[in-house]
Structure formats: C-alpha cells, structure tokens
Amino acid sequence: MSVTQYLKEKLKKGTVHITLIDPMKQSPDAAARLALTAQEVGSDLILVTGLNGLSQRNLLETTRAIKEKISIPLVYSPAGGEALCFSFDAFFFGSLLNAKNPYYFCGGQAQAAIILKRMEVETIPVGYIAVEPGMKVGDAANVDLISRDNYWMATNYAVAAELFGMGYVYFESGVNAAQPIPAGMIRAVKKELSVPLIVGGGIRTAVDARRVRQAGADMVVTGTIIENAGYRERLRSILSALKD
Ligand code: 1GP
Numbered sequence: 157m158s159v160t161q162y163l164k165e166k167l168k169k170g171t172v173h174i175t176l177i178d179p180m181k182q183s184p185d186a187a188a189r190l191a192l193t194a195q196e197v198g199s200d201l202i203l204v205t206g207l208n209g210l211s212q213r214n215l216l217e218t219t220r221a222i223k224e225k226i227s228i229p230l231v232y233s234p235a236g237g238e239a240l241c242f243s244f245d246a247f248f249f250g251s252l253l254n255a256k257n258p259y260y261f262c263g264g265q266a267q268a269a270i271i272l273k274r275m276e277v278e279t280i281p282v283g284y285i286a287v288e289p290g291m292k293v294g295d296a297a298n299v300d301l302i303s304r305d306n307y308w309m310a311t312n313y314a315v316a317a318e319l320f321g322m323g324y325v326y327f328e329s330g331v332n333a334a335q336p337i338p339a340g341m342i343r344a345v346k347k348e349l350s351v352p353l354i355v356g357g358g359i360r361t362a363v364d365a366r367r368v369r370q371a372g373a374d375m376v377v378t379g380t381i382i383e384n385a386g387y388r389e390r391l392r393s394i395l396s397a398l399k400d
Contacts, residue, residue, distance in 0.1 A: 159229045159270075159280065159321070160278065161293075162229055163200075163375075166200050167374055170398075170399060171373065171375065171399065172201070172370045172375040173199045173201075173376055173394070173398050173399075174200065174202075174203050174354070174356070174375060174376070174377040175190070175194035175201070175377075175378060176202045176206050176356070176377050177202060177205075177218070177222070177382075178204070178205060178206050178331075178379065179204060179215055180206050180214065181232070181366025184214075184217040184221035184222075188221035188224065189225075191225060191230075191319070192226060193388050194391060195226045197388065197395050198395040199391070200228060201228055201230075201231060202228060202339045203230070203231050203233055203248065204218065204219065204232045204244070205234075205235070206231040210235070210239045211239060212238070212241075214239075215232075215240075215241050219232075219241045219244065229245040229246065230245050231244055231246050231248055231280070232244040232246075232247050233282075234246070234247065235260070236259065236265070236267050236268065236269030237264065238301055239304060240271060240272075242275050244313070245278065246277065246278035246279065247272060247277055247278065247280065248266060248280050248282045248324075249265060249269075249279040249281050250281075250282040250283070250284050250326065251283060251342050253285055253316065254285055254290050254301070254302065254314055255297035256297070256298040256300055257296070257299075257331050259297070260299075265276065274338075274373065279377060280315075281322045281323050282323070282324045283318075283320065283324070283325045284326045285310065285314060285327050285328065286328050286329075286330065287302045287304060287310065287327055287357075288303055288304050288329070289329065289333050290299075290330045291329075291357070292331055293330055293331070304337075304338050304341070307340060307345070310327070310341050311345050311347075311349075312346055313346065313352070314345045316362070317351075318349060318350060322351065323351055323352075324353075324375070325345070325349060325352075325353055325354065326355075326356065326377075327342070327353065328356055328357050329356070329357030330358070331380060332357075332379075332380045333358035334358060336357060336358045336359045336364050336368050337355050337357065337358075337368070339371035340371075342355060342371035342372050342373055343372055346371070347372075352375060353374050354373070354375040354376075355377070356376065356378070356379070357368070357377075357399045359376060359377075359378050359381075359394070360378075360380070360381055361390075362393040362394055362396065362397035363397070365378075365398050366397040366398075367395040369398055376394075376398055378391070378394060381394070
C-alpha cells in the first residue's frame with residue numbers, strides 16, 4: 157500500500173500522529189530506538205528531516221537503523237538534494253510557501269526532483285506554511301512569517317496551497333517553539349481547507365495535542381519531546397489525547 161493510501165485510511169479513523177526525527181540530533185541507533193518507541197505507543201508514521209548540514213552518511217545510517225526496527229511508514233522530507241536515500245517509503249515533497257529564500261520555496265526541491273522521478277519513489281506534495289516564531293526554519297529560509305493573530309493570511313496561504321494542487325497543508329511554528337499554532341488559526345484555516353491539515357511545532361503536552369486536534373488538525377507532528385528523558389510517557393499521553 158502506498159503511504160498516501162495508508163494516510164487516507166488512517167485519516168478516516170481519526171487524527172494521525174507523526175514523529176519527527178532529525179538524524180543530526182542523535183546516533184543512528186538512538187534514532188532507531190526513538191522510532192521504535194514511537195511506534196509502540198501508537199505513532200502512525202516516522203518523518204525524517206534535517207535542515208542544513210545533514211550528511212549523506214548520517215542519513216543513510218540513520219535510515220538503515222530505523223528501517224530495521226519499525227513497520228510503520230518511514231518518510232523523508234528533504235530540504236534539498238544534498239542528502240538523499242531511497243530506503244524511505246515516501247517523500248514529503250514540500251515547498252515552504254512563505255519562504256523569501258527561493259531555495260526553500262522550490263530551489264532545493266528542484267535539485268532533488270529529477271532523481272526522485274527517475275527512481276520512481278512516492279512523492280507526497282506538501283505546502284508548508286511557517287507561523288511565528290518559526291524558530292530555525294524561519295531563520296534559515298528567511299521566511300515572511302505569518303503573525304500568530306493573522307488568521308486571514310494563514311487561511312489565504314492554506315487555500316493557495318490547495319489550489320496549487322498540494323495534497324496536504326502543513327502549519328509549522330518551528331522546532332521547539334514555545335507554543336503550538338493558535339487554536340483559533342487552526343479553526344479558521346480548517347473552515348476553508350478541503351485537504352488534510354498538518355500541524356506541528358511546540359506541542360509538548362496532552363493538553364496541547366488535544367487543543368490542536370479539537371481545533372481541527374488532521375495530523376499532528378511532534379519532534380522535540382522525544383529528545384528528553386521520560387519521552388515514552390510523554391509521547392504516550394500525547395497519543396492518548398489524539399486517539400481517544
Ligand atoms: C514539527 O517542527 C515540528 O512541525 C517539530 O516541532 O520539535 O517542537 O515538536 P517540535
């Protein structure tokens with residue numbers, strides 16, 4: 157089954173949870189242990205991503221280690237063509253729609269496009285939209301960040317992504333942001349959007365997760381919470397807020 161089909165089936169049953177793993181933050185074996193824990197507590201998909209400086213070797217070793225441990229889909233969201241690996245089940249082929257740096261809008265993806273097409277891998281078109289504070293992604297991509305109270309702009313970008321034909325719209329407040337995307341913004345976007353809405357950044361607790369879900373997120377991404385001690389329990393409580 158393709159990852160697109162898998163997600164479609166999962167979405168029919170409720171909110172999807174994605175665990176984000178950055179290969180630069182731990183050893184390949186540690187990444188594999190985190191991925192396995194995520195799977196054990198009910199996460200639906202592992203998303204590997206890394207901003208700048210991800211080496212080919214690190215990506216290959218991390219991917220191999222994770223792949224040996226898990227059976228849920230393993231997806232890669234490449235920032236560009238510098239590091240690629242074809243052991244993934246699919247690729248999030250994403251454009252950061254409010255990036256002022258064209259590399260993150262399309263330049264990086266253009267570097268990888270022809271290779272991905274020739275390798276006949278599954279690509280899933282995703283429109284990324286960065287909201288304040290944006291964190292590292294906001295800095296690297298020189299993003300025209302959407303202010304946390306500008307629901308109108310957020311909705312316009314989301315609908316633009318849909319009209320571009322992107323199958324998913326991903327609202328990102330940045331890795332380790334102090335707060336998730338505001339619930340009011342999620343609600344406003346959700347009212348107009350007809351494709352699944354992914355929300356990530358700053359979701360640390362079950363309360364955050366429930367709020368984001370109740371506001372209308374179809375898919376919820378967490379990353380940082382698995383980097384600290386006690387992550388299994390934290391992840392478990394987030395999963396129960398998403399899946400109850
Ligand atoms: C997913 O970038 C985020 O969109 C991950 O954010 O690390 O804050 O969970 P956290």
